[in-house]
Amino acid sequence: MPLSPESTAALQQGILASGYTITGLWVAAAGFGGPIRWADLADIASGDRPATPAEHNILAAALNDHFADLGHDHPVASWQELASFPA
Template sequence: MTSTDSGMSLQDGMRLSGMSYRDLWLRHISVSGTLGELELEAYVLGLLVPDDYQHNLIAQALNEFFIDLGEDYPVGYRDIASAE
């Protein structure tokens, strides 16, 4: 298991964004995500643990929300290159 690079958690990013889970799910799909809406919510809430790839897709969807607002990307990514 790899650690999250510096940045906030998925749950903290979701809370800060103020988005609905449906909005996040639509953004997740736009970055090539394939999770169902409830599965995505369970990952963000920490009820399920996403693998590094899924974590990074959710983080990307959240961070693109912040980038659209002209802000930095606050949600941390996992370094999947060091997992090998």
């Protein structure tokens, strides 16, 4: 999966900045659909396995909605945005 390192870095930075625990993000992500298991999320957050594009976008959306509450404008890039960034 060519975007794995960028995806992992983007999600890890977002999780760190948000202050979410794994459980907190898992609950938030549950509101955006998609069956992400807690253990899978823990693996993605620790970098043990990459997120799929669908997982990445759900987690990014959950993080960005959280950041929107804090007045920030979508700091976590979507999968499509990561793909469009110059290498």
